[in-house]
Amino acid sequence: MTTGAAARRHLPALALAGLLGAAGVLHLRRPAxxxxxxxxxxxxxxxxxxxxxxAELACAALLVPPAARRLGGLASAALLVAVLPGNAKMALDxxxxxxxxxxxxxxxLRLPLQxxxxxxxxxxxxxxxxxxxxSGALLPRPARRRGDVSDDRA
Numbered sequence: 001m002t003t004g005a006a007a008r009r010h011l012p013a014l015a016l017a018g019l020l021g022a023a024g025v026l027h028l029r030r031p032a033x034x035x036x037x038x039x040x041x042x043x044x045x046x047x048x049x050x051x052x053x054x055a056e057l058a059c060a061a062l063l064v065p066p067a068a069r070r071l072g073g074l075a076s077a078a079l080l081v082a083v084l085p086g087n088a089k090m091a092l093d094x095x096x097x098x099x100x101x102x103x104x105x106x107x108x109l110r111l112p113l114q115x116x117x118x119x120x121x122x123x124x125x126x127x128x129x130x131x132x133x134x135s136g137a138l139l140p141r142p143a144r145r146r147g148d149v150s151d152d153r154a
């Protein structure tokens with residue numbers, strides 16, 4: 001495999017790691033931006049924001065070494081699903097005088113991007129260290145039963 005082909009094989013995982021790493025740093029450097037997203041019922045917002053920043057950095061770190069990518073992809077997908085309610089709250093609470101102000105438009109347009117991000121993370125998990133996964137994606141193949149046409153034990 002050429003160097004270019006190897007780089008292309010790793011690019012999706014490394015790009016997602018970069019995105020999550022940048023988000024994690026932003027959470028840690030500017031937590032006040034994210035604090036309004038935390039429901040009051042959860043208590044003080046700062047620990048939640050800092051914790052999510054650390055979680056994003058941890059996911060990013062797991063996506064870099066090929067041997068950890070399956071776990072990193074699954075953890076990233078779970079994290080992206082977990083923060084969706086906060087992103088929705090940010091869109092609904094966006095400052096402005098009307099429902100279609102610039103801030104609200106930006107946050108509402110960001111919401112549909114969450115689904116492709118989750119799919120991206122799951123694809124990284126499926127491909128793990130760069131090998132093509134068997135059919136069945138994240139789930140193990142079902143056990144063969146005696147008498148199956150594809151059963152080579154019969």
